[in-house]
Amino acid sequence: MGKAALTVGEAIAAATTRLAVKAIEQPRREARLLFDLASGHDVPWQLAHGGDTVSDNAAFAYDALVARRAAGEPMAHLSGRQGFWTLDLEVSADTLVPRGDTETLIEALLDHRPDREAAYTFLDLGTGTGCLLLAALSEYTAAFGIGADRVPEAALLAARNARTTGLGQRAAFMVSHWDAAVEEGRFDVILSNPPYIPSDDISGLMVEVAAHEPVSALDGGADGLREYRYLIPALRRLLVPGGLAVIEIGIGQHEDVARLARAADLKVLDIRADLGRIPRAVVLEAPTA
Structure with a gap:
């Protein structure tokens, strides 16, 4: 059985936790900015569509960006x-x-x-x-x-x-x-x-x-x-x-x-x-x- 798709809100919450564990400052803000980079959907959209399911392509791109940021790569480089x-x-x-x-x-x-x-x-x-x-x-x-x-x-x-x-x-x-x-x-x-x-x-x-x-x-x-x-x-x-x-x-x-x-x-x-x-x-x- 494949991994269950996450909603936008769940994906951002999970990313926030991953970034916080790595002592990234303002982890929720950064999680939202990374979601915007991965999906093209800005923060107002995210807030309005928190219950929507994240597409497979966006989820893959988002996971990769969050991993790079958690490893210390600057947001500006991403x-x-x-x-x-x-x-x-x-x-x-x-x-x-x-x-x-x-x-x-x-x-x-x-x-x-x-x-x-x-x-x-x-x-x-x-x-x-x-x-x-x-x-x-x-x-x-x-x-x-x-x-x-x-x-x-x-x-x-x-x-x-x-x-x-x-x-x-x-x-x-x-x-x-x-x-x-x-x-x-x-x-x-x-x-x-x-x-x-x-x-x-x-x-x-x-x-x-x-x-x-x-x-x-x-x-x-x-x-x-x-x-x-x-x-x-x-x-x-x-x-x-x-x-x-x-x-x-x-x-x-x-x-x-x-x-x-x-x-x-x-x-x-x-x-x-x-x-x-x-x-x-x-x-x-x-x-x-």
């Missing part, structure tokens, strides 16, 4: 999408999944450069999905920007995101290890979210990060500061006089990064905390002459 700022972006295993904490950089940028009509030139180093550059361009409607990433697949993905968000005419992307292929002295604003996790700490991160996101985008060397030691001195030659840099930092790194900035003759304008009150971004300014 859906192929992630929201950032006001944008809906494509994501892949070649890049970090954009996170809400990184939106702190855009908030800081808007505060320090309030003229939304200024024709700024932006540079996003380690662009990944392009989330920082594209969020900035969505706010500064006369600006143009370049995103650089050493991973070709990431640069291609960011370019697709620029097109699908309607920003493709004001963004360009290149394959470059940091600033290696970038001309100096051309940028009003530089944005970056460099790798900052100490190497020995990576294995202790959540499994969805440690096992499913690119190590090259996480690993900041023995103390987490390796990339800042290269990146911050490079900012001086890339920024116009008085130009701004907004850089993401890890927990407890704000003093060390500020020290590196001052040693590179950059002014520390702001150290901005995220919603969890953790210092998350440093705002730096190049000398005016």
